[in-house]
Amino acid sequence: MNLLPIFIALPLLGAFILSLIRQKRVGDVLANLINLSLFIISLLLLRYGNLVYKIGGWQPVNGIPIGIYWVKDGLSTLMLVIVNFVALLSTIFSINYMERFTDKNRYYCLFLLMLLGMNGVILAGDMFNLFVFLEISAIASYSLVAFGTESEELEAAFKYQVMGTIASSFILFGIALLYSLTGTLNMADMASVIHNASFNIHNGKFLIFVCGLFIAGFGMKGAIMPFHAWLPDAHPSAPAPISAMLSGVLIKVLGIYTISRVIFNIFGLTPMLSNLLMVLGSLSIIAGAILAIGQNDFKRLLAYSSISQVGYIILGLGLGTPLGILGGLLHLLNHSVFKSLLFLNSGAVEYATDNRDLRKMGGLNKKMPVTGTTNFIASMSIAGVPPFNGFWSKLLIILACILTGHFWFAIWAIIGSIITLAYYLKVQKYAFFGTLKKEWEKIKEVPNFMRLSMIILAILCTIMGLLLIPQLREIFLSPGVEVLRNGLQYINNLGL
Amino acid sequence: MIIKWIYVLPIILFLIALLGVLVKRNLIKIIISLTIMEYATFLFFALIGYRKGGMPPIEVEGVKSTIFVDPLPQALVLTAIVIGLATTSLLVAIAVRIYQKYGTFDIEKIKKLKG
Numbered sequence: 028m029n030l031l032p033i034f035i036a037l038p039l040l041g042a043f044i045l046s047l048i049r050q051k052r053v054g055d056v057l058a059n060l061i062n063l064s065l066f067i068i069s070l071l072l073l074r075y076g077n078l079v080y081k082i083g084g085w086q087p088v089n090g091i092p093i094g095i096y097w098v099k100d101g102l103s104t105l106m107l108v109i110v111n112f113v114a115l116l117s118t119i120f121s122i123n124y125m126e127r128f129t130d131k132n133r134y135y136c137l138f139l140l141m142l143l144g145m146n147g148v149i150l151a152g153d154m155f156n157l158f159v160f161l162e163i164s165a166i167a168s169y170s171l172v173a174f175g176t177e178s179e180e181l182e183a184a185f186k187y188q189v190m191g192t193i194a195s196s197f198i199l200f201g202i203a204l205l206y207s208l209t210g211t212l213n214m215a216d217m218a219s220v221i222h223n224a225s226f227n228i229h230n231g232k233f234l235i236f237v238c239g240l241f242i243a244g245f246g247m248k249g250a251i252m253p254f255h256a257w258l259p260d261a262h263p264s265a266p267a268p269i270s271a272m273l274s275g276v277l278i279k280v281l282g283i284y285t286i287s288r289v290i291f292n293i294f295g296l297t298p299m300l301s302n303l304l305m306v307l308g309s310l311s312i313i314a315g316a317i318l319a320i321g322q323n324d325f326k327r328l329l330a331y332s333s334i335s336q337v338g339y340i341i342l343g344l345g346l347g348t349p350l351g352i353l354g355g356l357l358h359l360l361n362h363s364v365f366k367s368l369l370f371l372n373s374g375a376v377e378y379a380t381d382n383r384d385l386r387k388m389g390g391l392n393k394k395m396p397v398t399g400t401t402n403f404i405a406s407m408s409i410a411g412v413p414p415f416n417g418f419w420s421k422l423l424i425i426l427a428c429i430l431t432g433h434f435w436f437a438i439w440a441i442i443g444s445i446i447t448l449a450y451y452l453k454v455q456k457y458a459f460f461g462t463l464k465k466e467w468e469k470i471k472e473v474p475n476f477m478r479l480s481m482i483i484l485a486i487l488c489t490i491m492g493l494l495l496i497p498q499l500r501e502i503f504l505s506p507g508v509e510v511l512r513n514g515l516q517y518i519n520n521l522g523l
Numbered sequence: 524m525i526i527k528w529i530y531v532l533p534i535i536l537f538l539i540a541l542l543g544v545l546v547k548r549n550l551i552k553i554i555i556s557l558t559i560m561e562y563a564t565f566l567f568f569a570l571i572g573y574r575k576g577g578m579p580p581i582e583v584e585g586v587k588s589t590i591f592v593d594p595l596p597q598a599l600v601l602t603a604i605v606i607g608l609a610t611t612s613l614l615v616a617i618a619v620r621i622y623q624k625y626g627t628f629d630i631e632k633i634k635k636l637k638g
Contacts, residue, residue, distance in 0.1 A: 155599050162606045166613060173617055178624040179635050185550070185617050192557045192610055193544065199564045199603060200537065206596070207571045 030068055031080040031097045031150055034107065037061055038143040045136040054132040055122050058139065062115040065142075069107040072099060073502055079152065079520055090521070092213045096152035098520050101506025105356065106149045106284055108503075109363045113275045114142050116480040117268035120371050123474040124267060124378060134174060134266075141167035141272065145280045152520070153212040154202045157288075161198070161281055165191050165248070168277055172265045183257075183264035190247055190257040197244035204237045218293045219518045234294065241289050242303070249282010251341060252311035255334045259318075262333065263326035263383075267374020270326060274333040275367035279359055283337065287344055291514035296347050304345025309436050311338030312443035320450045325373045325383045325458065328450060329366070335443060336362045336409065342440060343424040344511065348431055352508045353500075354423030360503075361416045361491055365408040368484035372402040375473045375481065376458065385454065390463030395472045399459045401485035406455060408488040410448035416491035533567035550618045550628040554611065561607045565600045572596035 041061040045054055072078075078099040085094030099107075118138065125131050144164025151157040169191065173184035206212055208230050209220040220226060221234070243254065250258040258278070262270050290300055315335030322328035340362065343355025375398045376391065377383055392399035408415035411422075421444055428437035472478070494503055510517070540563060543556030572593035580591040618628070625633050 155602075159602060159606065162610075166606075166609055169613060169617075173620075176620060178621075181617055181621045181624060182633055182635060185614070185621060188610070188614055188617065189544065189553060189557065192614075193541070193560070195606075195610075196537070196557075196560045196564050200567065203564065203568045203571055203596070212595070 029078060029080050030072060031078060031099055033068055034065060034146040034150060035143055037065060038139040038146070042136045042139040042143070045132045045139065048132055051131050054135050058118050058135040059115070059122070061139065062111065062118050062142070065146075066108075066111040066115045069104070069111045072104050072107065075099070077101075077520060080150075087521070091211070092216055092521060095156055096213060097150040098152035098215070099150060100510050100517070100520065101508075102284070102287075102356075102510040103149045105360070105503060105507040106280060107146065109360055110142070110145050110149065110276045110280060113272060113363055113367050114138075116367065116371075116484060117271050119480040120271070120374070120477050121266075121268045122476045124374055124477060127378070128174065128266065134171070137167045137171050137174075138269070138272075140164070141171065141277070145276065148280050149284065152214055154205065154214060154217070155212050157214075157285065158195070158198060158202055161248070161285070162195060164277065164281065165195065168269075168273060171269045172261050172273075174266055174269070175264070180264040183260040187257045187261035190254075194244045194247035194254075197240050197247070201237050201240035201244060204233065204240070208233055208237070213521075214288070214293055215518050215521045218295075218515060219521070221293065222295065222515060222518075238290070238294055238300065242286065242307075245282055245286045245289070246307070249278045249286065249337065250334055251282065251307050251337065252314055252334065253307075255311070255315070258334060259327055259330045262330040262370075263324060267326075267370055267377065270329075270374070271367035271370040274330065274370055275363045278333065278337060279340070279363065283340055283344070283359065286341075287511060291344075291511045292517040295514055301345050301347050304341055305433065305436055308338045308340075308342030308345055309439040309443075311335060311341065313338075313439060313446075316443045316446035316450070320446065320453070322450075323385050325376065325385055325388075325454070326370065328385070328454065329369050329373060332369075332409065332447065332450070333362075333366060335447065336366065338443070339421065339424055339440065342436060343420075343427065346424075346427050346431055346433070347512075348427055349508060349512050350423060350430065351427035352511045353504060354420050354427055356504055356507050356511075357423060357494060358417075358420035360494070361408065361420050361488075364484055364487050364491060365405045365417060368401060368405040368481060368488065369409070371477070371481050371484070372398055372405065375477055378473050378477070379470045380467060385457040388458040388464075388467075389461045390459075391467065391470075392459045393463050394467060394470050397472055397478050397481060401481045402459060403455060404485045404488050406451035410451050411444045412448070414489065414492070416488055419492040419495055530567065530570060533563045533570065536563035536566070548630055550621065550630060550633075553630075554614045554618060557614065558607070558611055561603075561610075565603060565607075568596045568600050568603070 080097040082095040125134055141164045144160045147160030148157055151160055169184055169188040172187055173180050209217045211217055247254040262273050290296060312335050315331050319328050319331035340355045340359050343351045408417040411418045425437045425440050537560055540556045540560035544553055547553050574590050574592050577590045577592035580594045
């Protein structure tokens with residue numbers, strides 16, 4: 028039996044039912060059950076190789092695909108596992124956290140629609156479906172950013188949506204041009220047409236233009252450096268579990284995953300594109316880190332840090348060597364884990380103290396030991412301190428830079444890492460260490476479900492370096508690395 | 524040659540709309556610019572499928588035509604229009620809520636976020 032349709036159908040069904048139900052408890056149970064089952068199914072998919080699901084059973088005619096295909100390969104499985112995992116922990120966190128808001132079931136409904144969109148983007152085998160699912164998750168995320176309907180949240184949502192709509196128009200324009208050049212929408216078929224010898228040189232110039240449109244469009248969705256302006260407003264304004272989803276997985280699925288699909292699997296990585304990605308990546312690393320230092324709002328600092336960490340992933344992928352891609356993908360997994368943990372921590376602090384300003388906190392470790400400890404682990408992971416997971420992925424990326432002779436990029440990455448350590452030490456010093464202020468004498472540690480999801484993520488932060496052990500690497504990372512390294516093997520999915 | 528130049532027109536419309544988004548100071552005018560931008564894209568998509576002297580791709584008995592217009596872009600544009608409707612309605616809804624909070628549509632006066 029083909030498991031792929033479940034990733035779209037189950038959240039869609041759940042969102043429909045949740046929009047009708049009023050009881051809060053039913054919503055909690057249903058949303059968590061759906062996310063749990065999706066996570067388990069995504070783990071089951073690790074056992075399979077490449078899968079193709081043809082909607083409506085339309086078979087190819089003369090080897091040319093017609094109809095809508097969903098494709099699962101190594102990279103998609105990796106992304107499905109991490110997306111559904113972070114979604115599961117975010118919904119567990121939401122059980123207690125979202126009591127602050129009024130309409131919890133609408134929230135779960137939008138949450139599941141966003142998850143459905145992301146799963147769809149990951150599985151889509153043709154460009155137009157990718158666009159449709161991308162828009163589903165983007166529209167759900169716009170309304171989730173505005174969920175509190177306070178003035179800041181509405182303003183951030185409007186800004187986010189204006190940028191998002193411009194990005195979508197760029198992407199749709201690119202898809203239209205690409206369709207007119209190749210005469211097909213199926214990604215594997217597109218790749219085979221582009222790399223066919225009869226595809227003439229004149230069209231090659233158009234391809235560069237299309238590539239530029241895609242990098243601008245997907246880059247805006249993924250907040251890569253010159254297109255990052257909306258992220259520091261949008262991500263802090265959302266409720267904490269949604270910030271965790273947005274920073275943890277949404278920008279990776281809509282930005283990095285789509286860019287790497289288009290560049291590695293359709294166009295093929297050329298030296299020019301590789302250099303462009305590396306320059307964009309290192310720009311994001313430095314600029315994001317420098318902007319983060321000056322922030323005093325806890326969540327805003329984390330949002331700038333996301334821009335910086337996404338830069339590492341782009342730098343690693345842009346190198347194009349097996350080691351660089353391995354480092355990039357590992358950093359993608361690691362960043363999803365520790366950045367969601369950090370945003371959940373900020374949510375826990377906000378839940379207890381109703382405050383996000385770092386200068387007003389202090390000594391919270393005494394009252395909130397679980398939040399403090401997990402936040403310490405996450406901060407050390409993201410800064411790249413040795414036993415934790417962030418160290419290994421950054422090490423791989425920097426090593427890959429040095430091995431290919433890009434010393435300057437390696438130096439940029441190291442400087443970025445040092446600045447990261449600096450601003451996370453600032454978070455620790457201002458918020459969790461030091462003397463407890465009088466106004467926080469009465470606060471309590473957060474409820475059980477919030478603690479549970481933070482502890483699970485913190486444990487993962489400590490042990491995820493183990494993914495580099497060959498046996499585990501073969502299961503999780505190697506298939507994904509293989510997809511990007513031999514990008515044009517993607518054409519073979521046509522035969523399945 | 525005229526058939527080639529016609530593809531440039533949607534691109535010009537797209538750029539005008541982009542300029543509108545960047546320079547206008549009123550939320551509603553920004554929303555209108557975004558809508559124009561989407562429509563420019565749809566127009567371009569529809570033009571790609573056009574063939575000179577083409578017929579609708581429906582087989583009618585007794586009528587023989589070898590040139591059909593490409594039906595795929597038309598189907599895609601229909602889907603994209605629906606998505607565009609969702610985007611526009613959400614934008615307008617948020618703009619109304621912003622007006623209730625701030626009492627203005629001027630983006631110069633709507634800036635509580637900073638940093």
